Amino acid sequence: MKELKWMLIPLLITMMVTTAFVHPDKREVTIKAGEQTLVVESRKHTVEEVLAEANIQISSQKQVSPALEEKTTNGMTIKVKDVFPVTLEVDGEKHRIYTAEPHVKALLDQVEVVLEKDDRIHPAPMNRLKPEMEIRITRVNTEPDNDVEEVPYQTITKYTADLEPGETRVVQEGSPGRQILQKTLVYHDGTLSGFTVDERHVLEEAQDKIIEKGKENVLITDSGELLHYKKVYTMEATAYDAGYHSTGKHPGHPQYGITRSGTRVRPGVVAVDPNVIPLGTKLYVESVNGGSNYGISSAEDTGGAIKGKRIDLYYESRSEALRFGRQPVKVYVLE
Structure with a gap:
């Protein structure tokens, strides 16, 4: 019996191999073509053969995946799309x-x-x-680059009353500076399209050129301040204080010491005719006869007798107001 058993084994193996070649296994393949989905059983070996068997037409206007030459496997999905x-x-x-x-x-x-x-x-x-x-x-590529650049100097104009209007004088000559720029060059498809500056290192500072220029409508105050004005009047000036003789009001009156503008009187406040100088205008009052200048002031008040080119200057005491009296002044309307 043992001998018979061993004799049958080679015969069974031969039958299995022969059957495998004569009846190859079927493979289940899903085909998705546009809106259509097919599930087929096929013994074909390649994607192209399975599609041909399923009557799916292939052309250059179709995209197939996996590729046509790919071997089929059980459970494979083949996609056919219009290109x-x-x-x-x-x-x-x-x-x-x-x-x-x-x-x-x-x-x-x-x-x-x-x-x-x-x-x-x-x-x-x-x-x-x-x-x-x-x-x-x-394609964007970058590369580092260093460049020495000249820094231009600035020209600064200072106006002075020491020069005639329009006359100029160079106080300091200008000179350019130098700096190193650490840059990143940017190329688009191999062509330089721009750069970015990463760091600057100053080698030499630029020196500004300074010019003094005489300008019309400039005056210098007693303290040396340079003022620009847009108009000047020669006026008759008087002086007043907050008391009854000047304003008709005694201390305790609700409007005592209050200007027409609603502010409180103080040194530097003047009364004007608003038809000549609007209230709120900044002024500079200069003596004509060699006396002391009243200086920078503000038009905040009015007076019954202050009409036309007249101005009333506020002083804190009646004695100061009387001492000023009446005299001609130049009134500069400041810019």
Whole structure:
């Protein structure tokens, strides 16, 4: 019996091998073609053969995955999609490509185009592809660069009353400076498109050119301050204080010491005719006969006798007001 058993084993193996070649196993394959999904059982060995058996027409207007020459396996899914044309511009060349990919990134994967981190792509990678869409990739490269640059000097004009109007005088000659610029040069598709400045190192400071210039309507105060004015009047000036003889009001009156503008009187406040000098105007009052200048003042008050080119100067005491009396002054309307 043992001898018979060992004699049957080679015979069984031979039958199994023969059956395998004569009756190859069927494989279940899913085919997705457009809106159609087919599940077929096939003994065909390649994707192309399975599609032909299922009467699925293949042309240059179709995209098949896996590839036609791929071997079929049980449970495989074959996708057949209609392709459409797009244009891809990259590395100085334009390529017309037929694809069925859903978005730009998938197209780049299809044609094995690699994007570097600084490269630019338009439209963006996740934009959906459309027929006749144009996709452009701009290669962006950078390189460091150092450059010595001249720093221009500034010209500063100072106005002075020491010169005649329009006359100029150079007080300090200007000279340019120098600096090192540490830059990053930016290239688009190999062409220089711009740069960024990373650091500046000053080698030599620029020296400004300073010019003094005489200007009309400039005056210098007793303290040396330079003032610009737009108009000047010669006026008759008087003086007043807050008391009854000047204002008709005694201390305790609700309007005692209050100006027409609603402010409180103080040194530097003057009364004017608003038809000549508007209230709120800044002034400079200069003596004509060689007396002391009243100086910078503010037109905040009015007076019954102050009409036309007359001005009333406030002093804190009646004695000061009487001592001033009546005299001609120049009233500068300041800018």
